[in-house]
Amino acid sequence: MDDALVLGEKGYVLSNTLGEGSFGKVKSAYCNPLKCNVAIKIIDKRKSPQDFLKRFLPREIEALRCLHHPSIIKTYEIFETSAGKVYIVMELGEKGDLLDYIKNTGAMEEDITCIKFQQLVSAIKYCHDLDFAHRDLKCENILLDKDLNIKLSDFGFSKFLSRDKHGRTILSKTFCGSAAYAAPEVLQGIPCDPRISDIWSLGVILYTMVYALMPFDDSNVRKMICIQKEHRISFPNSKYLTAECKDLIYHLLQPNVSQRLCIDEVLKHSWLQTPKSTTPSPLLAAEEGERSQNLCEGKPEHEQQVVLVPGTVTTGFHSGSCI
Structure with missing residues (x-):
C-alpha cells in the first residue's frame, strides 16, 4: 500500500x-x-x-x-x-527553515534576532536540563512557524546522556553533526559533554542570524580548527552590532570547553536582558570579515557532515540529517 x-x-x-x-x-x-x-x-x-x-x-x-x-x-x-x-x-514549519529565511531576507536586525535567539536558547535549556543534547544544531534544523517563531527540529543525532555511579555525566566518545556548526573538540574527536558542544553551535547560529555569514570557512576543516582554537572571530564592519551581542558570540565560540558558557549563563547574558542600542560598537576580535563565509557562496548540494571516531578529523558529504 x-x-x-x-x-x-x-x-x-x-x-x-x-x-x-x-x-x-x-x-x-x-x-x-x-x-x-x-x-x-x-x-x-x-x-x-x-x-x-x-x-x-x-x-x-x-x-x-x-x-x-x-x-x-x-x-x-x-x-x-x-x-x-x-x-x-x-x-509544520510554514515559513521553512532559518537558513532559507536568512538567504531570502538577509541578515536579521539585532532586536529581532534577540527575540528569536531567546526562543531557541529556551528550547535548548529545556533539553539540557533533562540531560539531553541535540548534537546537530544548525540553521537548517530550526523551522519557523507562520508567525516566524522558532521551532527546533530534527533530533536524528540527539542523545539522552548517561551518568556514572558518582552522578557525573559520561562523555560522548563518538561524534556526529555538520562541520560548519561543530565545536572544535567534536571535530578533533575529543570525548566531551555534547551539551557544551551544543553551546558552540548556538554561537555559529547567532553569528549567522546577525551577519548572514558563517563565522568560519569549513572548506578546509583542519585550517578551520586552527583558527577556532586561536579564538579568532571576524566581526565585519558591514554591519554594526552592540558590544553585548559581540561579547555573547565571542563567549559562545570559546574553544576552551571549561571556559565556554553553559546554557544558564547564556540566558543570563546581558544581551538577552537589556534593550538593544543602535550605537556602533567596537570590534572585539579579529580582522574585518576575513574568514567569514557567505551563505550563498556555492555550498555543496549535500552539506558537509562529519561522523567521527575519537582521535580523528574526518569529513564527508552526506545528504539529509542522519547517517
Missing part, C-alpha cells in the same frame, strides 16, 4: 515533498482530524542501514515523544506499518 493510501486511512491528505534525506522524506499534508496542515516524515526501514535503525531512529523517536516545549516542533503521532514504514506526523 502506498503512502497516500496508508495516510488517507488515518485522515491525512498528502501534498508536496518538503525535503529528502538519506533514509526518508518529509511531505506536507492536511490533517482532517486536526483541521490543519502538518509535516510527515516517512522512513522506509527496509532501505535503511542497521546502525541507523538500532541507534539513531530510536533516539529520534524517544526524543519526539518526550520533549514538549513551545519552541520545539510538536509531534502529533508516530506509527509503523507491517510493511516496515515509519510515519512521524509533526507540526
Whole structure:
C-alpha cells in the first residue's frame, strides 16, 4: 500500500515533498482530524542501514515523544506499518527553515534576532536540563512557524546522556553533526559533554542570524580548527552590532570547553536582558570579515557532515540529517 493510501486511512491528505534525506522524506499534508496542515516524515526501514535503525531512529523517536516545549516542533503521532514504514506526523514549519529565511531576507536586525535567539536558547535549556543534547544544531534544523517563531527540529543525532555511579555525566566518545556548526573538540574527536558542544553551535547560529555569514570557512576543516582554537572571530564592519551581542558570540565560540558558557549563563547574558542600542560598537576580535563565509557562496548540494571516531578529523558529504 502506498503512502497516500496508508495516510488517507488515518485522515491525512498528502501534498508536496518538503525535503529528502538519506533514509526518508518529509511531505506536507492536511490533517482532517486536526483541521490543519502538518509535516510527515516517512522512513522506509527496509532501505535503511542497521546502525541507523538500532541507534539513531530510536533516539529520534524517544526524543519526539518526550520533549514538549513551545519552541520545539510538536509531534502529533508516530506509527509503523507491517510493511516496515515509519510515519512521524509533526507540526509544520510554514515559513521553512532559518537558513532559507536568512538567504531570502538577509541578515536579521539585532532586536529581532534577540527575540528569536531567546526562543531557541529556551528550547535548548529545556533539553539540557533533562540531560539531553541535540548534537546537530544548525540553521537548517530550526523551522519557523507562520508567525516566524522558532521551532527546533530534527533530533536524528540527539542523545539522552548517561551518568556514572558518582552522578557525573559520561562523555560522548563518538561524534556526529555538520562541520560548519561543530565545536572544535567534536571535530578533533575529543570525548566531551555534547551539551557544551551544543553551546558552540548556538554561537555559529547567532553569528549567522546577525551577519548572514558563517563565522568560519569549513572548506578546509583542519585550517578551520586552527583558527577556532586561536579564538579568532571576524566581526565585519558591514554591519554594526552592540558590544553585548559581540561579547555573547565571542563567549559562545570559546574553544576552551571549561571556559565556554553553559546554557544558564547564556540566558543570563546581558544581551538577552537589556534593550538593544543602535550605537556602533567596537570590534572585539579579529580582522574585518576575513574568514567569514557567505551563505550563498556555492555550498555543496549535500552539506558537509562529519561522523567521527575519537582521535580523528574526518569529513564527508552526506545528504539529509542522519547517517
